[in-house]
Amino acid sequence: MAKEVTARSENYSQWYNDLVVKADLAEQSAVRGCMVIKPYGYAIWEKMQSVLDGMFKKTGVQNAYFPLFIPKSFFSKEAEHVAGFAKECAVVTHHRLMNSPDGKGVVVDPEAKLEEELIVRPTSETIIWSVYKNWITSWRDLPILCNQWCNVVRWEMRTRPFLRTAEFLWQEGHTAHSSAEEAEAKANEMVQVYAEFARKTLALPVIVGHKSPNERFAGALDTLTIEAMMQDGKALQAGTSHFLGQNFAKSFDVQYSDKEGKLQYVWATSWGVSTRLMGALIMAHGDDNGLVLPPALAPIQVVMVPIYKTDEERAAVLEKLDAIKKELEAKGHSVKVDARDTIRPGFKFAEWELKGVPVRLAMGARDLANGTVEVARRDTLTKETMALEGIAEHIDSLLDDIQANIYNKAIAFRDSRVQKCDSWEEFKTEIQNGKFLLCHWDGTAETEQKIKDETKATIRCIPIDSYVCEEEGKDIYSGKPSKCRVVYAIAY
């Protein structure tokens, strides 16, 4: 665990912001709250995309693409939904520029005002449902299972790299079903896909659960979430899956003829994860030396640094390293030989650590003579000199070890900070210490709101697959009866 990065310390967000830039993931753009994702950062996102996309396809989901612009009228069909997003929408009002009359630059041409304004999508439910209306007429058309990878825009007041930006990349799945049961099952299936992805690929422990009505997606009957803990003890909602009931079907008049020939409204789900996962990855595993990437996600899994004084030494070392590289690549690992001649080894060590490469090999004249190589692992920052014999097999299993170790470390950290709490006084102090508190809740929005007002803590979820605690008790705040514990935390 990072030494300087202590729970809720003042410089935790400083550490995070610096790391995003230093690890070459992203930088701020000219537009406030928008971000340039650099090649190294984007490579990690691409890896997330490819793993997730494979998982989606296994559930029968297909990719499609829907337009960026949504006519304002579409947006006003679902009242609850629009209320949830109205305050953060970018609106297109004109379609042309002209030379400024004063000769300085360009201005918006007042003649080119749009008759109906266009909303830049903050999410695509409305446009997708207006399209689905035409796709669905019969029970034979169902289910429809579409996903799209795209960008969305939410004009946030305050932004943070990856965690909350004005524009971000994500995937949004939108499904239509003939029954409530089938739709609910789909929403549940997808949140489990997210949970598996988080745990196995991101090495990120997550709690799966239902959102409280207050925290639900605008227009949803139920929102399922995966909640992760960052190293400052704050919660991060890493993905959501919504059971939308028939709200959108009714608003957009999407009906089908069932087997009896009767008209029925369809049942819907939507689900998404975003580049916010990049933030989760950084905050959950990073340390003072930089990023720590799980091998399953690292664009470069093994980096090799040659050390030499003469051209002859350089050639000899590079030849050996290339041989190891070929062996590792044959096993399906991504390997980079850092043969840059202008930078010294020490600099390379620090740089690749900053970028979180799981395994580093260093080889110099000494190793050449002894038939050895230095193997360093990023997660523990330990080094070991090993014989070249069988090195590929060793690294193969080392990568698995690292993946498991990063996950176990994160679980141990989280478990040490999740605790039951039955005292309001204790709640107020422990929540500020960056704990996840399992507390009884009377099920009312009023209590939840009061707790939020007093402590900033929110109900992260009502857990369904870990920390489930169904027992009689009294609400931590109101003292009213409760049947189970929920997870409270301060969230990003």
Place this chain on the structure above:
RNA sequence: CUGGAUGUGGCGCAGUUGGUAGCGCACCUGGUUAGGGACCAGGAGGUCGCUCGUUCAAGUCGAGUCAUCCAGACCA
């Protein structure tokens, strides 16, 4: 929108009572180096956010304006 702060080479900063802009990193050239972010020497790069004003003279003083950052409010 409320409060606080900041705008000076690519980045991070200094700049005394007004006197014609400097430091670190990065960059370029040459050399020595190379097993944990090298060193020496030389070099290039800025109308000090913008506008107006005071003055012989403004990075510095005054007024205005724009932008950004931090803390709130806001946020599936």
